[in-house]
Amino acid sequence: MSLFQLLNGLTFAALLFVVASGFTLIFGLLRIVNLAHGALYLFGGYIGYSVAVKTGSFVLGGIGAMAAIAAIGFVLDQGLLRFVRGNELRQVLLTLGVAFFLNDLALVIWGGDSFTVPIPEMLRGGTRVFGTFYPIYRLFVLGMGIFVFIGLWVLLNHTRLGALIRAGVDDAEMVEASGVNIRRVFLFTFLFGSALAGLGGLMGGAFLSLYPSADAEILTFSLAVVIIGGRGSLVGVGIGSLLVGLLNTLGQVMFPELAYFVIFGPMAVLLAFRPLGLFGRAT
Amino acid sequence: MLEVKNLHSGYGDAVVVRGASLEVRPGEIVALLGRNGMGKTTFIRSIMGLTPPQVRSGTITWRDESLIGLRPHDIANRKIAIVPQGRRLFPSLTVTEHLTMLKSARAKAGWTLDRVFGIFPRLAERRHHRGGQLSGGERGMLAVGRALMIDPELILMDEPSEGLAPVMVQHLESIILDLKKEGLSILLVEQNLYSALAVADRVYIMETGQIVHHGTSQEMNQQTDVLFKRLGVH
Numbered sequence: 001m002s003l004f005q006l007l008n009g010l011t012f013a014a015l016l017f018v019v020a021s022g023f024t025l026i027f028g029l030l031r032i033v034n035l036a037h038g039a040l041y042l043f044g045g046y047i048g049y050s051v052a053v054k055t056g057s058f059v060l061g062g063i064g065a066m067a068a069i070a071a072i073g074f075v076l077d078q079g080l081l082r083f084v085r086g087n088e089l090r091q092v093l094l095t096l097g098v099a100f101f102l103n104d105l106a107l108v109i110w111g112g113d114s115f116t117v118p119i120p121e122m123l124r125g126g127t128r129v130f131g132t133f134y135p136i137y138r139l140f141v142l143g144m145g146i147f148v149f150i151g152l153w154v155l156l157n158h159t160r161l162g163a164l165i166r167a168g169v170d171d172a173e174m175v176e177a178s179g180v181n182i183r184r185v186f187l188f189t190f191l192f193g194s195a196l197a198g199l200g201g202l203m204g205g206a207f208l209s210l211y212p213s214a215d216a217e218i219l220t221f222s223l224a225v226v227i228i229g230g231r232g233s234l235v236g237v238g239i240g241s242l243l244v245g246l247l248n249t250l251g252q253v254m255f256p257e258l259a260y261f262v263i264f265g266p267m268a269v270l271l272a273f274r275p276l277g278l279f280g281r282a283t
Numbered sequence: 284m285l286e287v288k289n290l291h292s293g294y295g296d297a298v299v300v301r302g303a304s305l306e307v308r309p310g311e312i313v314a315l316l317g318r319n320g321m322g323k324t325t326f327i328r329s330i331m332g333l334t335p336p337q338v339r340s341g342t343i344t345w346r347d348e349s350l351i352g353l354r355p356h357d358i359a360n361r362k363i364a365i366v367p368q369g370r371r372l373f374p375s376l377t378v379t380e381h382l383t384m385l386k387s388a389r390a391k392a393g394w395t396l397d398r399v400f401g402i403f404p405r406l407a408e409r410r411h412h413r414g415g416q417l418s419g420g421e422r423g424m425l426a427v428g429r430a431l432m433i434d435p436e437l438i439l440m441d442e443p444s445e446g447l448a449p450v451m452v453q454h455l456e457s458i459i460l461d462l463k464k465e466g467l468s469i470l471l472v473e474q475n476l477y478s479a480l481a482v483a484d485r486v487y488i489m490e491t492g493q494i495v496h497h498g499t500s501q502e503m504n505q506q507t508d509v510l511f512k513r514l515g516v517h
Contacts, residue, residue, distance in 0.1 A: 163376055163384040170373040170414075177331055177367070178385055179359030179433045281374070 003132045005249050011138040013245025014145025015204050019218055020225040021152055021237045022196030028232020029169050029189050031088065032081060035095040037197050038219025039102035044069040044198025045205035045214070046110050049117045052202070058120040062202050069198030070191040072102075077190045099215065107212055114211035117202055141203050145241075148196070152234055165189060169232050221248070224267055230280025239278060284309050284468060285330070285363075285437055290341035292329040298339060299325040301492035305470075307437060312459065312469045314483035314500075316476060318515055322492040323472045324368055327439050330470075331365050332358045345437075364435035368442050368472075370426040372414030379410045381425055385432045393434035402458065403428055420451040427458065437468045444478050456482050476514055480504060488513050 023037045034040075044065040052061030076098060084090035123137045156162035164185050167175045176182045201210070204218065225244050229236025244263055251262030270278070285307040292300040299322045307313045317323050325336050330343055332355040343350045350358055359365075373381060379388070379396065388396050400407035403424040409417060417425060423443055430438050440459075444452045452475070459469060459482045473479040479486060486503045488496040488510070496513060503510060 160384055160387070163380045166375040167373040167380075167384055170375050171371055173333060173355070174367065174371045174373070175384075177333060177355040177359060177365050178429065179356050180385065181354070181356045 003130060004134065005253050006246075007129065007132070007134055007138065007142075009246040009249035010242075011142045011145075011207075011245075012248060013241040014142045015200060015208075016218075016221055016225055016245055017145045017237060017241035018148050018203060019197055019200035020222040020229075020241060021148065021234065022193035022200070023222045024226045024229070024232055024234070024237045025165075025189050025196075026193040027226060029165055029172075030186050031086075032091050032190075033088065033095070034193075035092060035219065036076065036098040036102060037095075037194075037222060038215035038217075039099040039106075040069050040072065040194050040197035041201040041204070041218050042210060042215035043072065043102050043106055043201065045117065045201030045210040046106055046115070048198070048202030049115050049205055049210060050110075052117055058118070058123075058202075058206075061117065062199060065198040065202040066195040067198075069201070070195040073191050073194030074187075076194075077187060081190075099219075103212065103215060110210075112212055114209045115205065116207075116209045117205035119206050135207075138207060141207065144203060148199075149234070149238055156234060161185075161188075221263075224263055226277075228267055228270060228277055230277030233277070233279035233281075236277055236279030284346065285470070286342075286344045287326075287330065288342045288344075290326070290329060290343065291339040292325055292336045292341075293339065294325075294335045294337070299336060299492050300329065302341070303489065303492060303494050304341075305487050305494060305497075307468050307470050309436075310463065310466055310468055311485065312463055312471060312483045314471045314473055314479035314486045315489060316473055316479055316486060316510075316514060317489035318474065321489045323489055324441055325492075326489070327365070327441050327470070327472055330358075330439060331355055331363065359433050362434060362436040364430035364433050364438045366423075366426045366430050366438060366440040366443055368445070370422045372417070372422055372425055372429075374413060374415040377411050377413055378406050378417070378425055381414065381429050382432050385429075394431040399428040399431055402461065419446050420448070420454070423447060423451070423455060424458075431462075435467065437470065438462070439470050439472075441472045442474065443471070444473065444475050452478055474514070476507075476510055 019041055023034065026032055026034050047068045048061040048065030051064035052058050080094055080098065081091060084094055119137045123140050126133045126135050156166060164175060164180060168182055168185055172182050208214065221244055225237055225240035228243055229240030247263045247266065248259065251259035255262055287303065287305045290300050290303050291298055303326060305315065315323055315326065329336055329338050330350065332350065332353050338351050345361060345363065376384065382396050382399055405421055406424055406428060409421060443455055447455065456478060459471070462469065471479060471483060480500050480503060483500050485499050486497060487494050490513060496509065
C-alpha cells in the first residue's frame with residue numbers, strides 16, 4: 001500500500017471515528033442500537049450542505065448540521081424512544097423506521113442528485129506529505145478525528161459529567177439512587193451522539209459526497225467499528241475505526257471485488273474469539 | 284422521621300412485602316433482621332423508589348411527605364442514601380471518582396472527599412484504584428463513602444457485613460456508631476443477629492414479608508431464644 005492509500009485509509013478512519021463514537025456513546029450508555037444513526041449522518045450532511053451553500057461558511061454549516069441533528073435526536077428520544085425503553089427489539093424496529101422516514105424526507109427535500117459540501121478556500125488544494133501530494137481537506141478530516149478523540153477522552157475521563165456517563169454505563173440504577181437524574185444524562189448523551197453524526201455528515205459530505213444510499217454505507221461501517229471495538233469503549237472505537245478504515249482501503253485497492261469481505265471476514269473471525277469486541281466488557 | 288405503614292410491595296403477581304410497618308426516628312439506628320428471602324431487600328428498594336418491585340399499597344412517609352411514586356434521585360435529594368446489597372460499585376470509576384461524581388472535589392460543605400478519606404484512610408491510599416480492584420472491606424467502605432457524599436440524614440444499609448471477615452465487621456460496627464454520633468439515622472438490614480444487636484437501638488424482625496417481632500435491643504438481648512428461632516441459629 002502506498003503512502004497515498006495509507007493516508008486515504010487514515011482519513012476514512014477519522015471520519016468513521018467521528019460517526020461511530022456518537023453511535024457507541026448511545027449504544028454503550030442507553031443500550032439503544034440506533035439504526036437511524038446513518039440517516040442522521042446523511043441528514044446532517046444535507047443540512048450542513050444547504051447552510052454552507054447559503055451562508056458561504058463551512059463552519060456555520062458544521063454548527064447548523066450539529067444543531068439540527070441534535071434537535072432531531074431530541075424529538076427521536078423524547079417523542080418516540082421513551083415509549084420503548086428497555087425493549088431492544090422495538091428500539092431497533094423503531095429506529096429503522098425512523099431511518100426510512102428520514103431518507104424519504106431527504107429525497108423529497110434534496111432530490112436524488114449527489115451533492116458535495118463546498119470546501120472552504122483555505123482547505124482547498126493539496127500539500128506535500130513525506131513527498132506525496134495529498135489533499136489538504138482530507139488532512140483536515142484526519143485532524144478533526146484526532147481532535148474529537150482527544151475531546152471525548154477528556155470529557156469522559158476528566159470531567160464529572162464523564163464520570164457520570166461511565167458510571168451510568170456500569171450501573172444506571174445506582175447512579176440514579178445516588179441522586180442523579182440519569183435520564184437527563186441519557187438525553188444529553190443522545191443529543192451529543194446525534195450531533196456527532198451530523199458533524200460527520202458535513203465532514204464526509206465534502207469528500208465522499210452525499211447521495212441517497214450514503215446513510216446505509218456509513219451505518220454498516222459504524223456497526224462494524226463498534227462491534228470490533230466493543231460497546232461503549234472509546235479506545236475500542238478508535239482502534240475499530242483504524243482497522244475498518246485501513247482494511248476498507250486495502251480491500252478496495254487489492255481485492256476490489258471482495259472489498260466488503262476484507263472488512264467483515266476478519267470481523268466475523270474476531271467475534272468468534274471475542275464476542276464482546278476488542279475492548280468490550282460484559283455487564 | 285421515616286415511617287412505613289402497612290406496606291405491600293412485590294414483583295409481578297408475587298407480593299413479597301405483605302403489610303410491613305416500621306419507623307426510624309432522628310439519630311436512631313434501626314435494624315431489620317430476617318433470613319434470606321424474607322423481603323428485606325424488597326422493603327429497602329421500595330423505600331428508595333427502585334423499581335421493580337412495585338409498591339401496591341401502604342404508605343412511606345419521610346418528614347411528613349410521601350415518597351411513593353418519586354424517582355430514586357428525588358428520594359436521594361431528600362437526603363436518603365443507600366448502601367445496596369452487593370455494594371454495586373462502578374468498575375469503570377476510580378475510588379476518587381466514586382466520591383466526586385456527585386460533588387466537586389473542592390466542595391467545602393457537608394461531607395467532602397477529605398472527610399470521607401479521614402474516616403476511611405484505607406480509601407485514600409487506594410484513591411486511584413478502580414471499583415473492581417478493591418478488597419471486600421474496601422468495597423464496603425467505598426459504598427458507605429459514596430452514600431455519605433449526598434449528605435444524607437438517613438442511610439439504608441443492605442447487609443453491609445455480607446462477605447466481610449470478622450475484624451472488618453467490627454470495624455464496620457464502629458463506623459456505624461461514629462455516623463450515629465454525627466447525627467445520622469441508619470436503617471440496617473442484616474442477617475447477622477449479633478452485628479445488628481451490637482449497634483442498633485431498636486430491632487424489627489421480618490418473616491415472609493411481615494414484621495413478626497420488634498423491640499429495643501435491650502429487650503431483644505433478653506429474648507435471644509425467640510430470635511434464634513425466628514432467624515435460624517446464628
